[in-house]
Amino acid sequence: KVGRIEQMESAAQAKARGPNSVIERKLAHVSTPSTAADSNIGPDAVHLLALKEVTLASNGSRVYGFAFLDYAALKIWVGSLQDDDSSAALGALLVQVSPREIIYESSGLSRESRKSMIKYASAGSVKMQLTPLPGTDFSDASQIQMLVHSKGYFKASTDSWLSALDYSVNRDAVICALGGLIGHLTRLMLDDALKNGEVLPYNVYQTCLRMDGQTLVNLEIFGNNFDGGSSGTLYKHLNHCITASGKRLLRRWICHPLKDVDAINRRLDIVEGFIQHCGVGSVTLEHLRKIPDLERLLGRVRSTVGLTSAVLLPFVGEKILKRRIKTFCMLIKGLRVAIDLLSALRREDHGIPALSKSVDIPTLSSLDESVHQFEEAIRIDFEQYQDHDIKDHDATTLANLVEHFVGKATEWSLVINAISTVDVLRSFAAMALSSFGTMCRPRILLKDKSPILRMKGLWHPYAFAESGTGLVPNDLSLGQDLLGHNRFALLLTGPNMGGKSTIMRATCLAIVLAQVCISKSGYTLFLVNSWAPYLDV
Structure with a gap:
């Protein structure tokens, strides 16, 4: 932990209080690795996770309430999950969120959870x-609710912050986890996260292919089994994203492969469109390269709402104000590029109608006009924002602009999410175009028959074979065959280093890639009846 102490007055102000007065200094805030927000943290999200465990008296199973913070984006996700002695669901949460720090009751976790x-x-x-933290922060859900209400926390949430708990297994456990997070942030003096943070719901498994923590580790989705790095992982293979927010969305998509066949096909239509219409991809790429990290810029702008005392500090106040002006102007400049791209993609003359529908934000025209108004205000008040000379009225001017801008924070978030979605889908197309082997579009059907999984020419998407030919394709069939026989298991045999693990991983990765919505390595991939609602490796 690193504490930052600010000088609260000048030497002249201290002397005015008396000849022996000492210049007043105060601890402003405390930084930790899990609450970093500067530009040096990289594109990956940095999370602080709070956990609360509850044992159900009815069946003895465990329920976890959780709340985790991305301080750079000023977002807090909350949710709950039910688990057994295997801790499979808890493992899934930990791998999905990949927190830098976990806070929990010192005496409130079971041995299996630890x-x-x-x-x-x-x-x-x-x-x-x-x-581990004292249990007082996690203890009483009703008191935590009263604390949030009395302090006016989480004003940035579109609805009441309690609406994020609507589908939780155990609301009290979630509120207690959030209370632990609030207590920790209070001790770190990070009031901006509490007052201006947005509370959102998070589902570990709901509406997606279920992969527990051990499966994510065994398939080397985010970290390889050699040194834990990203080399040789599915994420590394798929990541052709340009924007930082796109890279973070890609990780969430990989963690939550779709189950809805129509949603899968809509995504695949867009990926296929990018592959067939390279000109659209080139124009998109040109715009994406000009877009900064809008998600974090929006978070930093929102963090200043109602917290103007920092700009009044002697010596550092002017520097802080300069930084805030630069952040706001960069955000407006980035949103201009983003809205121009979405406006171009919303037209249907580029040949990818599914893309036009996916970026169709109803209020895009009014947001375009709002950005133009902010651009005019910046031109008048902060034209040289990269090296602006501070004037007496600048703090008030910026506060008024930010207040007006944050009033549409939900709509700006829609723009950022649409840009991130376009970036990820274009990334999938770029991966398919750069592939060294044959790719195919998966066929996923719903029928009133037994589940079917058929693959032809299957190869591991990012593992090079050591043979002279490079790739060793395989055919695989599970479920009902052409003769009507049902085969739901295969006995896989072979010598050491013969490729048994590779074909098992390739089969599982084929299903993940199909439901994440990307062309798969091979000639044919055919799934019927959502073959894998749960993937356990």
């Missing part, structure tokens, strides 16, 4: 810090 946390804390290249 073992699971220690196991996954050392699984990736970035180690998780485990921080």
Whole structure:
């Protein structure tokens, strides 16, 4: 932890209080690796996770309430999950979120939960810090609700922050986890996250292909089994994203492969369109390269609402104001590029109608006009924002602009999410075009028959064979065959280093890629009846 102490007055002001007065200094805030927000943290999200465990008296199963913060984006996700002694669901949460730090009750976790946390804390290249805290922060859900109401926390949430808990297994456990997070942030003096943070719901498994933590580790989705790094992982293979927010959305998509066949096909239509219409991809790429990290810029702008005391500090106040002006102007400039791209993609003359529908934001025209108004205000007040000379009225001017801008924060978030979606789908097309082997579009059907999985020419998407030909394709069939026989299991045999693990991983990755919505390695991939609602490796 690193504390930042600010000088609250000048030497002249201290002397005015008396000849022996000492210049007043105060601790402004405390920074930790899990609450970093500067530009040096990289594109990956940095999370602080709070956990609360509850044992159900009815059946003895465990329920976890959780709340995790992305301080750079000023977003807090909350949710709950039910688990058993295997801690499979808890493992899925830890791998999906990949928190830099986990805070929990010092005496509130079971032995199995502690073992699971220690196991996954050392699984990736970035180690998780485990921080036990006094149980008072996690204790009483009703008191935590009263605290949030009395302090006016989470004003940035579109609806009441309690609406994020609507589908939770155990609301009290979630509120207690959020209370632990609030207590920790209060001690770190990070009031901007509490007052201006947005509370959102998070589902570990709902409406997606279920992959527990051990499956994500065994398939080397985010970290390889050699040193925990990203080399030789599915994420590394798929990541051709340009924007930082696109890279973070890609990770969420990989964690939550779709189950809805129509939604899968809509995504595949867009990926196929990018492959067939390279000109659209080139124009998109040109715009994306000009877009900064809008998600974090929006978070930094929102963090200043109602917190103007920092700009009044002697010596550093002017520097802080300059930084805030630069951040706001960069955000407006980036949104201009983003809206221009979405406006171009919304037209249907580029040959990808599914793309036009996916970026159709109803209020895009009014947002375009709003950005133009902010551009005019910047031209008048902060034309040289990269090296602006501070004037007496600048703090008030910026505060008024930010207040007006944040009033449409939900709509700006829609723009950022649409840009991130376009970036990820274009990334899928770029991966398919750069592939060294044959790719195909998966066929996923719903029928009133037994599940079917058929693959022809299957190869591991990012594992090079050591043979002279490079790739070793395989055919595989499970479920009902052409003679009407049902085969739901295969016995796989072979010598050591013969490729047994590779074909098992390739089969599972084929299903993940199909439901994430990307062309798969091979000639044919055919799934009927959502073959894999749960993938356990």
